[in-house]
Amino acid sequence: MSDKKTLVEAVNTALDHAMADDKDVVLLGEDIGANGGVFRATQDLKSKYGLKRVMDTPLAETLIAGMTVGMAAQGLKPVAEIQFMGFIFACMEQLVTHAARMRNRTRGRLSCPMVLRAPFGGGIHAPEHHSESTEALLAHIPGLRVVIPSSPVRAYGLLRSAIDSPDPVIFLEPKRIYRVQKQTLPETGSRLPLDTCFTLREGSDVTLVTWGACVRECQEACNTLAEQGVSVELIDVATIKPLDMETILASTRKTGRCVIVHEAARSFGVGAEIAARIFEDLFFELKAPVKRVAGYDITMPYYRMEEHYIPDHKRIVIAIHDCLTEP
Structure with a gap:
């Protein structure tokens, strides 16, 4: 093809x-x-x-x-x-x-x-x-x-x-x-593994975890931050169940910081599960608390307001800067 x-x-x-x-x-x-x-x-x-x-x-x-x-x-x-x-x-x-x-x-x-x-x-x-x-x-x-x-x-x-x-x-x-x-596309019949995260970008300062459409906003944020001298490691979760925590933990252990981005409502989301697992396994290795950038705890609004609901690259950049500046 x-x-x-x-x-x-x-x-x-x-x-x-x-x-x-x-x-x-x-x-x-x-x-x-x-x-x-x-x-x-x-x-x-x-x-x-x-x-x-x-x-x-x-x-x-x-x-x-x-x-x-x-x-x-x-x-x-x-x-x-x-x-x-x-x-x-x-x-x-x-x-x-x-x-x-x-x-x-x-x-x-x-x-x-x-x-x-x-x-x-x-x-x-x-x-x-x-x-x-x-x-x-x-x-x-x-x-x-x-x-x-x-x-x-x-x-x-x-x-x-x-x-x-x-x-x-x-x-x-x-x-x-x-x-x-x-x-x-790859050759006919090529498969990608399930239950595996994909590291889209290597970095050393902070780990950025996301999935689905939010990958695009996260890539924008990575490009903006690169111009500012911030090195971001970007992970596409891809399969959220079963969750490949090994890849996420290895990256967060390397950078010491993690920001999670998802479009779904913030409370009780997949981001909360990932954050909890990071705190359980890496509490003493973190340089800052895990941050989440997510949708709000409301019904998805109609089209005039949906741009304000969906996380954009500006919100992601702000969260990463906050994560980098916290002791």
């Missing part, structure tokens, strides 16, 4: 290649067939693979989740799309009670190799229930993997690995960066 692709095109390509490689991979969701999905992530796949492998469903998320669990338990590898993360709550009964417990309940006789895809996060001027970032709810459930790509290359490689996984995977796609960046 020589042409460059956006993140949403990388998702489409990963689905295409997975379906070509394995006849057990099937897609289902609302408007994913003829329309190619609300963001066109499944465009042209119905015409290529037919109705039996690319299935339009009713507007019923509970049904989608239940069908996906049933298919996975019986040997298929379903990839379901929930149009927006704000509609995923209707799936929670099936995810918590069945998908996450399948192997434990059957003492290993059955597994649940399913992927549930959902665009998430704000930044596209969407209405209510279309801009949620509630990944912490899903990460709290034992038995579920939660994966969040931040670039086209990682979207392709992580989705291929998610489809291969014998465990149920929630694959959250940051929609405000669906089309902001193009990258040349």
